[in-house]
Amino acid sequence: MSALLQFEGITKRFGGVPVLRDITLAVPSGVTLGLVGENGAGKSTLMNILGGNLRPDAGRMTWDGRPYAPAGPADAAAAGIAFVHQELNLFPNLSIAENLFLTRFPRRGRWPIIHRRALAAEATRWLREVGLAAPPETQVERLAAGERQLVEIARALSSQPRLILFDEPTTSLSDRETRQFFALLERLRARGLTMIYISHTLEDVLRLSDQLAVLRDGALVAHGPREEFDKDRLVTLMVGRRLDRLFPARQLAGQTGQQPGAAAGVEGPGQAAQADGGLAVASVSPTNKPLLEVQGLTRSGVVHDISFELHAGEVLGLFGLMGAGRSELARMLFGLEPFEQGSIRVRGRPLVTPRPGRCLREGVAFLTENRHEDGLALEASIADNLALVTLRRHARRGTGWLNRATLAEAVRGIREAVRLTATAHDAAPVRTLSGGNQQKVVLGKWLLAQPQALILDEPTRGIDVGAKFELYQLISQRATAGAGVLLISSELEELIGLCDRILVMRRGELVDELRRPEFDRERILRAALHERSAT
Amino acid sequence: MLRRWLNSESLVLWLTLAGLVLLLPFTPGLASRENLANVLLTLLPLLVLACGQTVVLITGGIDLSACAIMAVASVLGGLAMNGDTGWLAGSAWATPVGVLLMLAVGAVIGAFNGCAVALLCMPPFMVTLTGMIFFSGLAVWLTRSETIYNLPATFNALGGRLPVAVAVAGGLALAVHLGLSRTMYGRWLYALGHNARMARVSGVPLGAVTVGAYALSGLLAAAAAILYTGQAETASPFLGQRLLLDVIAATVIGGTSLFGGRGKVLWTLSGVLFIKLLDNSLNLLNCSFFTLTMVKGVAVLAAALLDATRRRWLEAAT
Numbered sequence: 104m105s106a107l108l109q110f111e112g113i114t115k116r117f118g119g120v121p122v123l124r125d126i127t128l129a130v131p132s133g134v135t136l137g138l139v140g141e142n143g144a145g146k147s148t149l150m151n152i153l154g155g156n157l158r159p160d161a162g163r164m165t166w167d168g169r170p171y172a173p174a175g176p177a178d179a180a181a182a183g184i185a186f187v188h189q190e191l192n193l194f195p196n197l198s199i200a201e202n203l204f205l206t207r208f209p210r211r212g213r214w215p216i217i218h219r220r221a222l223a224a225e226a227t228r229w230l231r232e233v234g235l236a237a238p239p240e241t242q243v244e245r246l247a248a249g250e251r252q253l254v255e256i257a258r259a260l261s262s263q264p265r266l267i268l269f270d271e272p273t274t275s276l277s278d279r280e281t282r283q284f285f286a287l288l289e290r291l292r293a294r295g296l297t298m299i300y301i302s303h304t305l306e307d308v309l310r311l312s313d314q315l316a317v318l319r320d321g322a323l324v325a326h327g328p329r330e331e332f333d334k335d336r337l338v339t340l341m342v343g344r345r346l347d348r349l350f351p352a353r354q355l356a357g358q359t360g361q362q363p364g365a366a367a368g369v370e371g372p373g374q375a376a377q378a379d380g381g382l383a384v385a386s387v388s389p390t391n392k393p394l395l396e397v398q399g400l401t402r403s404g405v406v407h408d409i410s411f412e413l414h415a416g417e418v419l420g421l422f423g424l425m426g427a428g429r430s431e432l433a434r435m436l437f438g439l440e441p442f443e444q445g446s447i448r449v450r451g452r453p454l455v456t457p458r459p460g461r462c463l464r465e466g467v468a469f470l471t472e473n474r475h476e477d478g479l480a481l482e483a484s485i486a487d488n489l490a491l492v493t494l495r496r497h498a499r500r501g502t503g504w505l506n507r508a509t510l511a512e513a514v515r516g517i518r519e520a521v522r523l524t525a526t527a528h529d530a531a532p533v534r535t536l537s538g539g540n541q542q543k544v545v546l547g548k549w550l551l552a553q554p555q556a557l558i559l560d561e562p563t564r565g566i567d568v569g570a571k572f573e574l575y576q577l578i579s580q581r582a583t584a585g586a587g588v589l590l591i592s593s594e595l596e597e598l599i600g601l602c603d604r605i606l607v608m609r610r611g612e613l614v615d616e617l618r619r620p621e622f623d624r625e626r627i628l629r630a631a632l633h634e635r636s637a638t
Numbered sequence: 639m640l641r642r643w644l645n646s647e648s649l650v651l652w653l654t655l656a657g658l659v660l661l662l663p664f665t666p667g668l669a670s671r672e673n674l675a676n677v678l679l680t681l682l683p684l685l686v687l688a689c690g691q692t693v694v695l696i697t698g699g700i701d702l703s704a705c706a707i708m709a710v711a712s713v714l715g716g717l718a719m720n721g722d723t724g725w726l727a728g729s730a731w732a733t734p735v736g737v738l739l740m741l742a743v744g745a746v747i748g749a750f751n752g753c754a755v756a757l758l759c760m761p762p763f764m765v766t767l768t769g770m771i772f773f774s775g776l777a778v779w780l781t782r783s784e785t786i787y788n789l790p791a792t793f794n795a796l797g798g799r800l801p802v803a804v805a806v807a808g809g810l811a812l813a814v815h816l817g818l819s820r821t822m823y824g825r826w827l828y829a830l831g832h833n834a835r836m837a838r839v840s841g842v843p844l845g846a847v848t849v850g851a852y853a854l855s856g857l858l859a860a861a862a863a864i865l866y867t868g869q870a871e872t873a874s875p876f877l878g879q880r881l882l883l884d885v886i887a888a889t890v891i892g893g894t895s896l897f898g899g900r901g902k903v904l905w906t907l908s909g910v911l912f913i914k915l916l917d918n919s920l921n922l923l924n925c926s927f928f929t930l931t932m933v934k935g936v937a938v939l940a941a942a943l944l945d946a947t948r949r950r951w952l953e954a955a956t
Binding site for chain 1: 821822828829832833835837840
């Protein structure tokens, strides 16, 4: 067996942070390769490089023995590589057949006229192949999520590729559809098609693959035939031990605990790293005073029967893999998405129909995961962004007339508190700031409201290490000051370093809860993956 | 250099002044007292209308129905106040009640537009376009396409006497300016226009803000109707039929963004001056009405191009 696809020393950095380190991996022809790794291990980046969406900083790829350097997705398609993504890339307003053949409609001779009968016949053939019993002229928006996934697969197959990459293909499939899909994969494998299969469901990967590869922190930590692996070994490999990373939060929380009320601005990362590295986080112990009580929160297909309490002075972590429903849960708490059942109480008082404005008045704040879409007005000034949430406090009742002096004072104060870069003028648009500083603006905006309960959704995503460090510090300061923080993160290290308790979500359900002394990477990951944890 | 100049806030004001200086020698009577007084008088209602448009544009919407609202308000005010058949005829309260009636009509129609946009999630363009068609029809239907004379003298003075009209329009413009720049509601309007999703998450009551913006635009349209009707001393269903282009042109030329989030009353004021200067000088140069609209069309296109270019540069700078 010769290698159909070969990665040689692929390296990629985002803003100085390495996300792929020297990946060398061969995919032999006719083999199904299972690729596993935690969120952020580098799977998507590697696949984006394969698909021509990203270019590697170093290293090269060969395809069928020849150098392969795709300039874009079209090159990958031309080479015969097809992708089935987790997020669907279909046009809901077009029919199934149109989606399948959008870039290569069968035509009547040389005329730019679609050969409708050929189109329907071709489409029907591929739909039968994937086991979808819908007429090809059906509009995609009328299909259920699972059926759309099958259309996506049919589209990949219809280009008759030599390699198909599946990225979490079964997340939206029902059990029956999954069985059909696996049968299809077996047929494809029997036909000698080369496949790469990415999934968090380890049983499936083990069942379907001939070979397995494990990525961790951007490095390939294991690669070999399926027989060498079992679930336990995979989990251990995925978790590993990461000693090379700086996770200041642990030391830092202890330090802030020792100096309650110490103003930000004196201790820098260097100093904090030297501080007592004791494992005991926050010498301030969380209280039993519930700030936020969630009881049986349910929306079918998204979250199911979620109940937990967030206490004053506590940092509560919420871990889960992509699609576990963490962000959706947070958005429901803040009234941005509806729920069907369940109740929310804030400081003992029921919050019947949460809305952002009402939640704010009750002392709840919510930093969303995507700062550009939900967090910032990029063209507006730093000062306007910071002030938006708390304008009411500086406005006269009725007229809304703003007290510009107190407003400016508040903005100045929060700029210092979050240590926003001093070089940027208040009137400069937020767009001109770096990612880390932009995130500080969002956090500052919410901190100005002095929330009792602070919900943070992936607050450190896409920001540099220094800014991360400062955000950790701000978070533990808040908890020390008596607020409750619900911290949603995909980074286990971050949660372990910062939290008093960690909740684990899988497929819309809370599946595990750990207190600080029992934090255990393997147990958390096992719970988040599809396995019973030994509680 | 060019960029800084094009991005400058007072670009339009400078262009207007340069145009004025350039045109003065060629245009007889441009600087004459009557002409300037006349320009000022007709400029005021346009300014008031454009202020309303500015508010709506800042939210990322558009109000095409403003001029039709003006016509309806004018006609209803005329029907109520005229000395022949109006139910307020002869009453000492005719003017204040009539004025309040007109303002209320404008605000209600505007609020209706706002509700359609905010609560039914309809595109502002469609809502106000159909509003324009419906209400301009309604104005004609109400009067059987006749104009209404014999309005109270006190009412006519509001728009016709220059100092009074200046005070009314200037006061309204100032109020809008302060409202936008110095109140919480103003900040909410900009936040909505910049990023509606972010504004929602930040607790801005989007529905109320949107309804308020359109209601204010309707109210200001009615105020413009008061000024125009007083000037002409007649209420007419055809009032402001050709004004919509001027209103949007003045606002956009001033620098208010069609994409939302950017806009100021001062910019709009300079846009209004620009349009009026263009109008008046081409008029004095004996250009036909059609030439005038052609020139205006080009000017508006240039302004929209400038807006899009600015935006592209801003995005490229990220």
